[in-house]
Amino acid sequence: MGNTIELDQVSKAFDGKTVIDSLSAAFEDGEFVAILGPSGCGKSTMLNMIAGLERVSAGRILIGGAQVQDSPPKDRGCAMVFQNYALYPHMAVRDNIGYALKVAGVPKLERERRIVEAARIVELGDYLDRRPSALSGGQRQRVAIARAIVREPKVLLFDEPLSNLDAKLRHGMRMELSQLHRRIGATSIFVTHDQIEAMTLADRVMLLNAGRIEQFATPHDLYHRPATTFVAGFIGAPPMNLMAVEGDGATLCLPDGTVLAHHAHRGPVTLGIRPEKIATGRGALTAKLLYREDLGSHSSLLVRLPGGQTIQIASPFGTEIGALDEIRFDFPADQIHLFDQKTGHRADT
Numbered sequence: 001m002g003n004t005i006e007l008d009q010v011s012k013a014f015d016g017k018t019v020i021d022s023l024s025a026a027f028e029d030g031e032f033v034a035i036l037g038p039s040g041c042g043k044s045t046m047l048n049m050i051a052g053l054e055r056v057s058a059g060r061i062l063i064g065g066a067q068v069q070d071s072p073p074k075d076r077g078c079a080m081v082f083q084n085y086a087l088y089p090h091m092a093v094r095d096n097i098g099y100a101l102k103v104a105g106v107p108k109l110e111r112e113r114r115i116v117e118a119a120r121i122v123e124l125g126d127y128l129d130r131r132p133s134a135l136s137g138g139q140r141q142r143v144a145i146a147r148a149i150v151r152e153p154k155v156l157l158f159d160e161p162l163s164n165l166d167a168k169l170r171h172g173m174r175m176e177l178s179q180l181h182r183r184i185g186a187t188s189i190f191v192t193h194d195q196i197e198a199m200t201l202a203d204r205v206m207l208l209n210a211g212r213i214e215q216f217a218t219p220h221d222l223y224h225r226p227a228t229t230f231v232a233g234f235i236g237a238p239p240m241n242l243m244a245v246e247g248d249g250a251t252l253c254l255p256d257g258t259v260l261a262h263h264a265h266r267g268p269v270t271l272g273i274r275p276e277k278i279a280t281g282r283g284a285l286t287a288k289l290l291y292r293e294d295l296g297s298h299s300s301l302l303v304r305l306p307g308g309q310t311i312q313i314a315s316p317f318g319t320e321i322g323a324l325d326e327i328r329f330d331f332p333a334d335q336i337h338l339f340d341q342k343t344g345h346r347a348d349t
């Protein structure tokens with residue numbers, strides 16, 4: 001079984017209010033999974049239940065095939081890294097990393113070996129005698145990670161560990177973390193509300209919405225085959241454009257009769273297209289340009305369709321658009337996503 005994790009109909013309620021709703025999922029041994037979702041959707045609660053910091057209200061949690069939902073945290077083999085990684089300011093890096101081992105009564109020689117190994121993995125080998133105050137934010141975060149991996153956990157749990165770092169540091173830490181995961185090999189779960197972190201770090205992303213899984217898939221599938229309109233609207237910056245249209249078996253039309261695309265669908269449906277997949281500078285459609293931002297690599301355009309709806313377009317033709325106030329474009333047939341209007345579920349298979 002290795003260090004697999006299985007969630008079997010796990011539920012959590014606080015004061016009678018359901019926060020996690022009969023959630024089932026399986027994580028592979030050594031996999032790096034991100035739990036992504038808006039603030040308050042239950043990410044931390046899910047992680048805390050795996051670690052044993054919160055009890056489940058119902059359901060089972062299995063680590064390496066053994067049920068752990070009733071076990072105390074210390075018996076689960078999980079180590080956690082938090083957003084607020086309070087280090088002991090009066091202790092050197094070496095003692096911060098080794099503190100838990102000391103408390104657990106690990107002999108000095110063994111402790112020193114593991115501290116040096118953990119420090120090597122996070123590339124802090126030369127900083128063991130420094131105090132936290134003499135480290136950068138990124139280095140401090142790495143001490144917190146070393147403190148977790150020094151216990152040689154089966155499972156590493158991260159709860160928004162980069163949220164307090166500035167943008168440049170976060171980018172650097174992202175690259176470090178994915179390399180780090182490969183070196184450690186523990187099954188890792190990384191909670192974040194930041195889609196870029198989730199998409200760049202994880203083998204698979206579990207996208208949560210109000211305590212339920214919207215989609216649990218690779219970053220590629222989340223972007224290219226979103227399972228629901230929620231996923232389509234959450235992943236991507238700016239997110240996918242969504243429009244209510246009517247299919248007559250040959251074309252998809254807006255309520256005012258504008259033909260947006262050719263498709264065999266019949267009946268009402270939600271049409272989705274990503275801003276960066278809209279072909280500009282040619283095509284049968286025109287829209288009024290309301291706003292543009294030139295970002296160098298491309299321009300971000302906000303346009304109004306004839307029927308009144310606004311959509312976003314990411315166009316490589318920044319300056320060529322010039323002072324135009326009308327944009328000509330096209331929805332390529334192979335870039336169209338269809339979703340059921342009632343359920344929000346993907347309608348094209």
Ligand SMILES: Nc1ncnc2c1ncn2[C@@H]1O[C@H](COP(=O)(O)OP(=O)(O)O)[C@@H](O)[C@H]1O
Nearest residue numbers: 014015019037038039040041042043044045046
């Ligand atoms: N100890 C608690 N008591 C009551 N409600 C809680 C408790 N912990 C979390 N919640 C509620 O559960 C929901 C999910 O919280 P949380 O898991 O922290 O969300 P996230 O980490 O996705 O932002 C929120 O509505 C939050 O207010």
Ligand SMILES: [Mg+2]
Nearest residue numbers: 043044045159
């Ligand atoms: Mg949280």
